[in-house]
Amino acid sequence: MFGQDHFFVAGRIAWDFRRQTNNESEWGSKLMNLPEFMNITMLSIESSSWSNEFAIPYPTYFHPLRxxxxxxxxxxxxxxxxxxxxxxxxxxxxxxxxxxxxxxxxxxxxxxxxxxxxxxxxxxxxxxxxxxxxxxxxxxxxxxxxxxxxxxxxxxxxxxxxxxxxxxxxxxxxxxxxxxxxxxxxxxxxxxxxxxxxxxxxxxxxxxxxxxxxxxxxxxxxxxxxxxxxxxIYANPKSRFERFEDAIDIALKKVAERVNKVGEVLKEGKDPSVDFAAGNQWKLKLAGIVGDQALETLL
Missing domain, CATH: 3.40.50 (Rossmann fold)
Structure with missing residues (x-):
């Protein structure tokens, strides 16, 4: 699937992985700008406007067992x-x-x-x-x-x-x-x-x-x-929730849906890379919104 069935979790915000220059003395890295990583989904505590990035909750101190x-x-x-x-x-x-x-x-x-x-x-x-x-x-x-x-x-x-x-x-x-x-x-x-x-x-x-x-x-x-x-929340690793889905459960389910969608596109003989990693215009607009009227319109 050209790497599109792969994902990874980052413990930092997405911007730290999208440095725009080759100057390694500057902040962050160019990881998500590498061609190979255009085919990988990143889960991080804060996403940028790219469509192969998804934000997951920050870990808190509450990790229930049951x-x-x-x-x-x-x-x-x-x-x-x-x-x-x-x-x-x-x-x-x-x-x-x-x-x-x-x-x-x-x-x-x-x-x-x-x-x-x-x-x-x-x-x-x-x-x-x-x-x-x-x-x-x-x-x-x-x-x-x-x-x-x-x-x-x-x-x-x-x-x-x-x-x-x-x-x-x-x-x-x-x-x-x-x-x-x-x-x-x-x-x-x-x-x-x-x-x-x-x-x-x-x-x-x-x-x-x-x-x-x-x-x-x-x-x-x-x-x-x-x-x-x-x-x-992120449940205790030893937990077995029967009634709830925690942050990890939801993330894995959504990533699986994303991978399944790639598989369906491949079966149809189409290019799965289209829009897999692209600038999300909705997010870009929200990044610059300052007024309620525009926010209501976009949401």
Whole structure:
């Protein structure tokens, strides 16, 4: 099948494998630009716009052994009493042009008491690398802010989901163009989208936007988030899930479907390389979207 029945998993974002120059002193490698790798599917924690790349969830710290562990965890996160409207765990990116983290932190700190919780990942005694501390914060909040960091995506997105905290995205490439095997196409069911340009320009109050959601609506969105938990976790390697498919199960099933499709094309006497590794125009458009109207149109 010319290598098209092969795939590999990368523990880094896809951009690290698509260096555009031959200068090896620059960041990353040219792996995915090699002709041979045009026939291979890559699974990574963040994909680029190429059609032979697919994003899979970042690993979190929750690796349940049995179905009942997941069921109990879902129940706890669904019924948890939450003290804060929203929260943010992270640090500013003052040297990154266009980063909105500074504005987000400022809005969080200036919000009325008990409205926003900020977990400072640059503070002395940083708690952000301690799983229990991060989950404690997220389980106390209705909404978790997920702005881009060093790249479009964050592991924090999946920490918030397993905590039953509704993710708030500021760029469609942070989730909607990434985890298409895992998240519902209708993003309003499980998340909130606030265009990052509105934050940059000071046109939007995050507190005001999120305060408009009724308790009933928040409850409905949390139910959808809790439904996602089994899909985005990596179960204990010794586990035998009977009721759920975890992130690996879903990825392997989707890769198998992709390989079967190549086989069908070959049987028809057609060239399976057509569109196997090509620029995805839908993703390219989403990469530059900053407004809700265009996002709604594309999604």
């Amino acid at each position: 179905n009942i562990n997941v069921v109990h965890w879902q129940k706890r996160t669904r019924t948890r009493k939450r003290r804060y409207l929203f929260c943010f765990a992270g640090a500013p990116r003052p040297t990154m042009k266009g980063s909105i983290r500074g504005e987000i932190i400022s809005q969080c700190l200036s919000a009325p008491n008990r409205t926003c919780k900020f977990l400072d990942c640059k503070a002395e005694g940083n708690k952000c690398d301690t799983p229990v501390e991060v989950i404690k914060v997220f389980r106390d909040c209705n909404f978790c802010l997920q702005p881009p960091g060093d790249s479009y995506t964050r592991r924090s997105t999946f920490d918030s989901i397993i905590s039953g905290c509704i993710p708030v995205f500021f760029h469609p490439y942070s989730a909607y163009a990434q985890y298409i095997w895992y998240f519902p196409k209708n993003y309003t069911k499980y998340s909130v989208y606030i265009p990052q340009n509105d934050i940059k320009n000071g046109n939007v109050s995050i507190n005001r936007v999120l305060s408009r959601f009724s308790e009933h609506r928040i409850s409905e969105m949390r139910k959808e988030v809790v439904k996602l938990i089994p899909k985005v």
